[in-house]
Amino acid sequence: MSFTLAIVGRPNVGKSTLFNRLVGKRLALVDDQPGVTRDLREGEAKLADLRFTAIDTAGLEDATDDSLQGRMRRLTERAVGMADxxxxxxxxxxxxxPTDMVFAEILRKKSAHVILAANKGEGAAADAGVIEAWSLGLGEPIRLSAEHGEGLNDLYSQLMPLADEFEKNAQDTGPQVDVDVDEDDEEDAVPVPTRSKPLQIAVVGRPNAGKSTLINKILGEERLLTGPEAGITRDAISLRMDWNETPVRIFDTAGMRKKAKVQDKLEKLSVGDGLRAVKFAEVVVVLLDAAIPFEQQDLRIADLAEREGRAVIVAVNKWDVETEKQEKLRDLKESFDRLLPQLRGAPLITVSAKTGRGLDRLHDAIMRAYEVWNRRITTAQLNRWLTGMLEQHPPPAPQGKRIKLxxxxxxxxxxxxxxxMCSHPDKMPDSYSRYLVNGLRVDFDMPGTPVRLFMRSQNDQNPYKGRKKAPPSKLRKHLKGRSKD
Structure with a gap:
């Protein structure tokens, strides 16, 4: 039986460190400075034989207004309400x-099950703090060291009876049956996303492009922290949902600025986390700001996704504030074809994360790009096509050597x-490879998807080809000397 555990507390008490230890991976960013975590991050945790969902939360701060700290606090309080x-x-x-005292009072009112943990409890320097924790009125504190893994046995002892209670309540309510869409086992068929293997989507872009707002609108709730400040998102947060009946896992990433401007250590960690999300994704949505689209950093981000071999969608956000929509769209398409020729034919979708307009078109474009990304073409079709391409434009003959495909x-x-498979693959010019790639995209309806084309030489049957001529043996030298006599 799985339950949900929310890890809460003031900034910089070690919540993310414990979260990473429970899930067994470095999912959450960890740094010495307070306030690193801002969004809720979920992970499948394991403690001995217990299996549960852990939620890493932002540090609780004494702010209730609409400031960034106030919005972070409301998000954390929401996690408290949804956790077991x-x-x-x-x-x-x-x-x-004093802040701990305030939040202990809030937790007593909002949560039915609260476990108190005194972290950084290794060594004699923590003795006084562990004793003082009794004053919070939350029972006996667990002496923990999330960094070194100490005290996890005591945490297990307190979680075990609660897990048994949740399991008993679940049995009383009857079995829950989860029926997945049956998967297609054919090797050449396009895999259908299921709840066990959802479609992986990463949303990337510059800071303040509206990535978190877009995902909140798709999800239908304010799950991610948003606001007018640039660079709010730091971790690459993944969320599972059903989007128009398609099971997806969508990654919200930190805004990526130019490398020269990224000096802060924490921002470097955030950008690295976003780059890893691109590598794990199947479809990458490059989100642009309609006011300043196709800046140099946007082009670098789109090129990165193409080089990683991901299906790419270009989405232009904040379309609701545009006045000359038709003229702007025409300029966007012209800039797209000119600045990103490697993604020629990729979908260009206009959306508004604030109003939700264009989200259905974005979903359809993602599913179409995913289908093309998984496409397979038979060898017979390819060779008939190759014959036609050779007749239209034969390969060149560099240095008089004719290249046979x-x-x-x-x-x-x-x-x-x-x-x-061809002769002299090392002599094949890049221009002819691009000619074949562009033909593949047009003739087999694969717009925008990355296409990899490799030239190979057929294995020659002569085992001595390329080997140096062996020197004559001593016997041959001797016979040659006798013949002269």
Whole structure:
């Protein structure tokens, strides 16, 4: 039986460190400075034989207005309301602060099950803080060290009876049956996203492009922290949902600025987290700001997604504030074709994350790009096509050596990859490879998707080809000497 554990507390008490230890991965960013975590991050946690969902939350601060800290606090309080158990962490070396006292009172009212943990409890310097934690009125504190893994046995002892209680209540309400859409087992068929294997989508772009707002609108609730400030998102947060009946896992990433401007250590960690999300994704949505589209950093981000071999969608946000929509759209398409020729034919979708307009078109474009990204073409079709391409435009003969293209086959999908067996592959100019790639995109209806084309030489049957001539043996030298006599 799985339950939900929300880890809450003041900034910099070690919540993300414990979260990473429970899930067994470095999912959450960790740094010495307070306030690193801002969004809610969920992960499948494991503690001995217990399996549960852990939620890493932003640090609780004494702010209730519409400031960034106030919005972070409301998001954390929402996590407290949706969790089965709350793990309230304090810093044992600092001791109990007035802020801890305020939040302990809030947790007593809002959560039915609260476990108190005094983190950073290794060494004698934490003794006073552990004793002082009794004053919070939340029972016996667990002496923890999330950094070194100490005290997890005590945490298990307190979670175990609660897990049994949740399991008993679930049995009383009857079994829950989760029926997944049956998967297509055919090797060449396009895989259908299911709840166990959802479609992986990463939303990337510059700071303040509206990535978190867009995902909140798709989700239908304010799940991610948003606001007018640039650079709010720091972690690459993943969320599972059903989007128009399609199971998806969507990644919200930190805004990526120019490399020269990224000096702060924390921002470097955030950008690195976003780049990893691009590598794990299947479809990448590059979100642009309609007011300043196709800046140099936008082009770099789109090129990165193409080089990683991901299906790419270009979405232009804040379309609701545009007045000359037709003229602007015409300029956008012209700039797209000119500045991103490697993604020629990729979908260009206009959306408004604020009003939700264009989200259905964005969903359809993602599913279409995913289908093309998984496409396979038979060898017979490819070779008939290759014959026609050779008749229209034969390959060049560099240095008088004619290049013969013998046959072609598809060796992979996701993205589509093709091998052409030919003579002198090292002499094949890049312009002719681009001619074949562009023909593949047009003739087999693969607009925008990355296409990988490799030139290979057929294996020669002569095992001695390329080997140096062996020197004559001593016997041959001797016989040659006798013949002269």
């Amino acid at each position: 158990v709350c793990l309230f962490m304090i810093d044992a070396r600092t001791g109990v602060t 013998r046959y072609m086959t598809q060796v992979k999908s996701r993205p589509p990859g093709f091998v052409v």
